[in-house]
Amino acid sequence: MNISTVKKIFAAGAVLVFSAALLTGCGGDSASGKKFLNIGTGGTAGTYYPIGGAIAEILNKEIPGMNASAQSTGASVANINMLRDKAIDLATVQNDITYYAVTGTEMFDGKKVDGLQGIASLYPETCQFVTLQSSGIKDLSELKGKRVAVGAAGSGVEANVRQILAAYGISYDDIDAKFLSFAEGASALKDGNVDVAVLTAGYPTASVQDIASQNPVRLLPVEDKAADALIAKYPFYTKTTIPAGTYGGFNEDIPSVSVMAMLVAGPSVDADMGYSITKAIFSNLDRLQAAHAVGKQITKATAEDGMSLPMNAGAEKYFNEK
Numbered sequence: 337m338n339i340s341t342v343k344k345i346f347a348a349g350a351v352l353v354f355s356a357a358l359l360t361g362c363g364g365d366s367a368s369g370k371k372f373l374n375i376g377t378g379g380t381a382g383t384y385y386p387i388g389g390a391i392a393e394i395l396n397k398e399i400p401g402m403n404a405s406a407q408s409t410g411a412s413v414a415n416i417n418m419l420r421d422k423a424i425d426l427a428t429v430q431n432d433i434t435y436y437a438v439t440g441t442e443m444f445d446g447k448k449v450d451g452l453q454g455i456a457s458l459y460p461e462t463c464q465f466v467t468l469q470s471s472g473i474k475d476l477s478e479l480k481g482k483r484v485a486v487g488a489a490g491s492g493v494e495a496n497v498r499q500i501l502a503a504y505g506i507s508y509d510d511i512d513a514k515f516l517s518f519a520e521g522a523s524a525l526k527d528g529n530v531d532v533a534v535l536t537a538g539y540p541t542a543s544v545q546d547i548a549s550q551n552p553v554r555l556l557p558v559e560d561k562a563a564d565a566l567i568a569k570y571p572f573y574t575k576t577t578i579p580a581g582t583y584g585g586f587n588e589d590i591p592s593v594s595v596m597a598m599l600v601a602g603p604s605v606d607a608d609m610g611y612s613i614t615k616a617i618f619s620n621l622d623r624l625q626a627a628h629a630v631g632k633q634i635t636k637a638t639a640e641d642g643m644s645l646p647m648n649a650g651a652e653k654y655f656n657e658k
Contacts, residue, residue: 485521611650
């Protein structure tokens, strides 16, 4: 089932959700008029955390009675599970992970998640294969036998690594895979405990900048042939070029692939609240730009790019307005 099919299946339902929307919002306290909203982000070393914090600040300032708070989490997969369990109301998630969740595939095989709603696509999250220049590694085809931090077990990063390496004919049997979190992989690379660390995040990524400030780094390219094969199988990927100079001391353009970071709502966010959230965010993009460099890539024009699940009817209404 491809992404466009998923969207069509849910289109009629989204209209009905909008028509039947309640006025109370999510987690509302009708006596005080307060609306409580918990936002799942990611690790403090990543991009989700500052962006999620800025979104909370925008919502608190722009929506009357709003009490939004952003919390550090295990990122995409953990956020989907927390949305399902209603532990959070809103979250930043990779579009490939939402696709797996709504179709019951990959790490959600047999565990399809219902009730998820897209608010907006935010920015490209680029798969970054990082090594130290001293390693001598220059190509993904050279990773056989190497120690590779592939992301936490069952994470979005780990799925990206497995899929990309498969395009090179490499499996985990061919490498010494280290299942390390975002921050752990960066630390292990800096300390010489792995040869390559893989991060999926908007660039520049703070943890990679930290490594580059102490050790010359090299980013490994995902070449066109491999990228084409990957995209043919997984259409949520897009080609990306990481510009020369993104990280200090490394001045080469590097081709890679990206997924999209999305803002996803759980079933507690009704259409009225979805509209208010979307309008508040996209009327105050300057605050996201101030929070992190990737904020410059968040635009209304690209907010539906790579949308891999049914949209919240209120968000859809906002983007359809002239």
